[in-house]
Amino acid sequence: MKKISALIIMLVMLVSIASLAIADDAGENNENEQNEENGHHGVDTETEKEIEIMNNSLGAEIRLLQLQKSLLKNILKGEMAVEVLKGLEFNTTVLESILDEMEVLLEDVKVANTTSNESVQIFVELKSQAKNLTTQFRETIKELLDDVSLNELRDRIKEIVSEQIQDLSKNILHRIRQFNRNQIYRLYGLIGETNNSFVEQYINGTINLSQVKLQICKIINNMTKEYRYDVFSEIKEENIKKKIHSEASIDEMNNNGKGKGKGRQG
Numbered sequence: 001m002k003k004i005s006a007l008i009i010m011l012v013m014l015v016s017i018a019s020l021a022i023a024d025d026a027g028e029n030n031e032n033e034q035n036e037e038n039g040h041h042g043v044d045t046e047t048e049k050e051i052e053i054m055n056n057s058l059g060a061e062i063r064l065l066q067l068q069k070s071l072l073k074n075i076l077k078g079e080m081a082v083e084v085l086k087g088l089e090f091n092t093t094v095l096e097s098i099l100d101e102m103e104v105l106l107e108d109v110k111v112a113n114t115t116s117n118e119s120v121q122i123f124v125e126l127k128s129q130a131k132n133l134t135t136q137f138r139e140t141i142k143e144l145l146d147d148v149s150l151n152e153l154r155d156r157i158k159e160i161v162s163e164q165i166q167d168l169s170k171n172i173l174h175r176i177r178q179f180n181r182n183q184i185y186r187l188y189g190l191i192g193e194t195n196n197s198f199v200e201q202y203i204n205g206t207i208n209l210s211q212v213k214l215q216i217c218k219i220i221n222n223m224t225k226e227y228r229y230d231v232f233s234e235i236k237e238e239n240i241k242k243k244i245h246s247e248a249s250i251d252e253m254n255n256n257g258k259g260k261g262k263g264r265q266g
Contacts, residue, residue: 060114080157
């Protein structure tokens with residue numbers, strides 16, 4: 001029974017550590033085409049999870065850079081789709097109008113203030129507008145093409161090779177590693193032991209975040225039961241604080257009547 005209890009504690013610790021340090025160290029954000037439902041106060045679950053790291057300017061910068069990259073990819077794909085449809089003599093006026101609005105929105109994302117106290121509200125509103133415009137673009141194309149033609153078009157524009165996107169990916173990865181470095185040092189502070197060389201290897205890309213987590217778990221595993229419980233309690237408290245901050249930001253946003261997204265008026 002003692003071994004089973006120890007394993008359960010370690011599994012809970014792994015989950016807690018994963019939620020304290022952002023796990024997205026591949027430099028790619030989740031670009032799901034569909035919104036996740038069941039969020040709180042009108043904010044979808046995916047977005048609610050994303051804003052948990054936005055309690056500092058670096059976390060806000062990461063999320064806005066990821067939104068910028070996602071929006072840029074959709075614009076580039078949209079432009080390619082328009083060129084193909086023009087060649088097939090389709091009327092692309094509506095599609096081009098939507099792309100124009102997406103371009104304006106992209107500029108808004110680029111200049112968004114990541115140090116503002118309203119950075120969460122700004123992110124949620126901009127993301128909502130981006131999703132609305134992307135959905136409108138897709139729905140408009142669906143009205144023009146049958147399923148076979150639509151799939152053929154998707155295959156032709158599937159891979160976007162852009163220097164802008166590659167530069168954004170590198171920048172996002174760098175910022176994520178900086179963010180994770182800060183979180184890892186906080187974890188080391190909680191467990192009372194620091195391995196600077198291990199953190200530097202992560203920053204340099206020699207090892208990945210999973211390997212860092214495993215090393216931290218090994219340290220925790222060698223602690224006394226009492227000390228391990230204390231560390232677990234502190235990590236759990238950190239995660240609760242992040243959740244409270246996220247929900248407080250959403251509440252404030254709704255009280256101010258923001259975060260609903262302007263969308264595009266059809």
